[in-house]
Amino acid sequence: MKILVVEDEADLCNTLISYLETEGYRCEKAENLKSASEKIDLYDYDCVLVDIGLPDGSGLSLIKELKQTHSETGIIIISAKDSFDDKINGLDQGADDYLTKPFHFPELNSRIKSLIRRRKFEGKKEIKMGEIRIIPENREVFVNAHQVVLTKKEYDLLEFFTTNPQRILTKEAIAEHLWGDFIDSADSFDFVYSHIKNLRKKLNEYATVDYFQNIYGTGYKFEVK
Amino acid sequence: MKILVVEDEADLCNTLISYLETEGYRCEKAENLKSASEKIDLYDYDCVLVDIGLPDGSGLSLIKELKQTHSETGIIIISAKDSFDDKINGLDQGADDYLTKPFHFPELNSRIKSLIRRRKFEGKKEIKMGEIRIIPENREVFVNAHQVVLTKKEYDLLEFFTTNPQRILTKEAIAEHLWGDFIDSADSFDFVYSHIKNLRKKLNEYATVDYFQNIYGTGYKFEVK
């Protein structure tokens, strides 16, 4: 889960980022419009927190740009108490929510969470991949009309694969996605094997083929043949 | 879906309307009691958001008026943190829900949605879900022709589940819905277990199946198989 914080007050920006990181997000910062714009081009963020009053212009143009080029990214406005008009414009422009400074960090966290959830499944009632059908809202999985009850990690794993089909996912990437950035590269990722195994077993009870192809020395690929 | 926002703080009012419009509602505003009263006479709103502290009097009288003349309109109170008594009075007067300022816009949205859903539910003479039959008007519940006497919270819980069948409800969502937005996320929600247990016990005296399916680590789902 990747977040860009666009905020020129260095103190707020840093404390915010360290809070968000303890909550398991990966964060980057931009202190002005120019830098924010560049970062947006480079990476896909799940959510962008935008301060409206920036040294080199209003955050509004950034919101506009985001909407045009990265429509799936969530946008939360952070603004001082006096700039109500900007907030209205921001919401018109397509921002998803706003917070007035000063705000409580856990409040921000809960907004980010609910925003990301809403965005992710917007319009998507179900995902179909071969014999597998997923209903993301309820985290339910069916294989050839049989429901398969998955644990949280198993479901997260399956969702990660189905949203990245054809891509080879290394176990490091899987670990990072499912367990966050705090995982140390010195750690062993062998527990991923266990989860893959459990997921395979549950799906294969009703599926006729194995959907997780291992590429020796590299990773796994989810493939519908 | 038409909403009237009765709020004298112009900034909040405008931002709110702007947000609600991006969510697909049609909105109108009234900045005082008089104007609100006139608008109510003119149009049928699906929902009215009422600030209690208005310049020309308390929003309570408006709620009273609404209940008498437009009983099918939903009412949500918006109030400052210190006017707890007003909220209680408002709910007694017939308001359907309330929120404390400052509040979370998506939270308001979800309450409007659930209010509208509930309204639909109330219009019905009785609801049948499997072996369970509910008469919302008297808050009476029958299981296979046997009446089951529920306490208030038990009934609210059952109603929440039956108006959201197939959806997984976390205990946080349950707590928030049944106890309002003053619940702190730092609080423990374990008492929800007690209510679930009691409700299950009472229903299972006459029912042949358990209607509350627990999804480990997530929440509960009301399901008629």
Added chain:
DNA sequence: CGATAACATTCCAATTTGCTACAAAATTCA
């Protein structure tokens, strides 16, 4: 054909989550 690394499977202890019973607090009602 070994040697080695990568992957698969089995198993289990630690942890988290849920259930139940019961105690305490709050509320209702006679």
Added chain:
DNA sequence: TGAATTTTGTAGCAAATTGGAATGTTATCG
């Protein structure tokens, strides 16, 4: 007010999940 009921909170036990160690199997390469 005081008893009865309802609601909330707590503790102990039960069940499920999870990470990872131990062990077995397979692929790759010199």
